[in-house]
Amino acid sequence: MSFSDQELKNYAAFAERLADAARAQTLPRFRNGIDVANKAGASFDPVTEADRESERVQRELITKTYPEHGVIGEEFGASGADRPWRWVLDPIDGTRAYVCGIATWTTLIGLEHEQKPVLSVIDQPFTDERWIAFNGATLFRRSGETIACKTSGVTDIKKSRISTTDPRPTAYFTEREAAAYARIAELSRIERFSLDAYGYGHVALGELDLIIESGLQHHDYAALVPVIEGAGGVITNWQGERVGSDDRNEVLAAATPKLHAAAMEVLRG
Amino acid sequence: MSFSDQELKNYAAFAERLADAARAQTLPRFRNGIDVANKAGASFDPVTEADRESERVQRELITKTYPEHGVIGEEFGASGADRPWRWVLDPIDGTRAYVCGIATWTTLIGLEHEQKPVLSVIDQPFTDERWIAFNGATLFRRSGETIACKTSGVTDIKKSRISTTDPRPTAYFTEREAAAYARIAELSRIERFSLDAYGYGHVALGELDLIIESGLQHHDYAALVPVIEGAGGVITNWQGERVGSDDRNEVLAAATPKLHAAAMEVLRG
Numbered sequence: 001m002s003f004s005d006q007e008l009k010n011y012a013a014f015a016e017r018l019a020d021a022a023r024a025q026t027l028p029r030f031r032n033g034i035d036v037a038n039k040a041g042a043s044f045d046p047v048t049e050a051d052r053e054s055e056r057v058q059r060e061l062i063t064k065t066y067p068e069h070g071v072i073g074e075e076f077g078a079s080g081a082d083r084p085w086r087w088v089l090d091p092i093d094g095t096r097a098y099v100c101g102i103a104t105w106t107t108l109i110g111l112e113h114e115q116k117p118v119l120s121v122i123d124q125p126f127t128d129e130r131w132i133a134f135n136g137a138t139l140f141r142r143s144g145e146t147i148a149c150k151t152s153g154v155t156d157i158k159k160s161r162i163s164t165t166d167p168r169p170t171a172y173f174t175e176r177e178a179a180a181y182a183r184i185a186e187l188s189r190i191e192r193f194s195l196d197a198y199g200y201g202h203v204a205l206g207e208l209d210l211i212i213e214s215g216l217q218h219h220d221y222a223a224l225v226p227v228i229e230g231a232g233g234v235i236t237n238w239q240g241e242r243v244g245s246d247d248r249n250e251v252l253a254a255a256t257p258k259l260h261a262a263a264m265e266v267l268r269g
Numbered sequence: 270m271s272f273s274d275q276e277l278k279n280y281a282a283f284a285e286r287l288a289d290a291a292r293a294q295t296l297p298r299f300r301n302g303i304d305v306a307n308k309a310g311a312s313f314d315p316v317t318e319a320d321r322e323s324e325r326v327q328r329e330l331i332t333k334t335y336p337e338h339g340v341i342g343e344e345f346g347a348s349g350a351d352r353p354w355r356w357v358l359d360p361i362d363g364t365r366a367y368v369c370g371i372a373t374w375t376t377l378i379g380l381e382h383e384q385k386p387v388l389s390v391i392d393q394p395f396t397d398e399r400w401i402a403f404n405g406a407t408l409f410r411r412s413g414e415t416i417a418c419k420t421s422g423v424t425d426i427k428k429s430r431i432s433t434t435d436p437r438p439t440a441y442f443t444e445r446e447a448a449a450y451a452r453i454a455e456l457s458r459i460e461r462f463s464l465d466a467y468g469y470g471h472v473a474l475g476e477l478d479l480i481i482e483s484g485l486q487h488h489d490y491a492a493l494v495p496v497i498e499g500a501g502g503v504i505t506n507w508q509g510e511r512v513g514s515d516d517r518n519e520v521l522a523a524a525t526p527k528l529h530a531a532a533m534e535v536l537r538g
Binding site for chain 1: 300365366368369370371372373395396430432435436437459460461462463464471474475476477
């Protein structure tokens, strides 16, 4: 790698500034749907505005602070995506949770060096939860307290707490994928749905053990890889390759290498 | 009714004392699975302990303060259930969320007078969210700020944000119920899962519009009725009757009477 630990540390502090700037746009608009709609008419969409304003202020900060870096964002696309350093932004991951007033949406900030994810932040403003991952560690910060994340030691699917955003073949999964997920679900201890990226934070905390998804976009998964790996977990596609290297953008995140291998085996059928 | 508004107001203050006492048991054990397990061995189960200790301290408070009242609790069963006033307790609704470190579990406290729900509290300690319903109103309190809840004005299924804990026929729903739910889901705007009682609080806040469930227990639904009705919503079984009056304990909660009627129509098929 052609950068120092200190350089990454500086970028981590900057990524937290981005998360703070995003919070100032997303949090005041959260659970304000009715009031805002009443004030401004039915054409007003607080989610869309929060999404766009959040990305806009983050892009401004990046351009001002690191004009030589590229940016890829969910809302405004790519600029300088071929540069050595690039930021990957999803201002509101889990917009459906946001629209329903449920605080499982997050702001995702990823930093890639030569296409490889090296740093990320997952931020939930309403609950004041923030994951910061770089230099092979994942920190979790809430109400001024910071802890180092460690995935659970679970190695057996039968003991695993698993999650996927929607288990049905009608949403993210194809029929084949839904059937593969169902095979694991049947063996597992507990299932939870509708968590989007927030669930990966729970794997890092040791509270969930396995996440099985598909159809994620670059801005969805860029921030997930450092958070899972920094906490001692494994995150790949369903074939054990780098996330984003297959057509479906399948994701398999596990607390331990053994659980990951066991899950791959069952997914293969 | 043979009681005054003031009497109910006193019970509301007491119900909040119960919720506070429950918090002191549930919150310190939340997300402590790994540490606690490492300290005390694999046989130690923090959820079970939180559940039982929470109900134990609440029952103690009730017996001490209102010895003439009955109590029905999820953990320790019924005592004096035939008395005019009885408390219905679910110390941790959503234990699976609790076990996965996800703050969508709640403490449910219901007060019934001659078998009718007249007051309730839904409490989420980690996010510091509390719903308090009595005298035809539902209050929402967070970080010392209190607002009056009002359901959304949504009347059309196509515009509705709907929720159920698990949409599949393998969990709560029978095949017939899952098919009926799926008919509504197909028409709806957004679906969210895995919320348990917490979702009903979001209907009261105007953030969700429709919840369709089945197989709820008395300790699950007792606290839901005042919260939904106090915010202007409608909550019945799938036939429009009192919740708990059919064998399946089906629940249909809606933001508006019109949406409720439309959902009943589709559920009937």
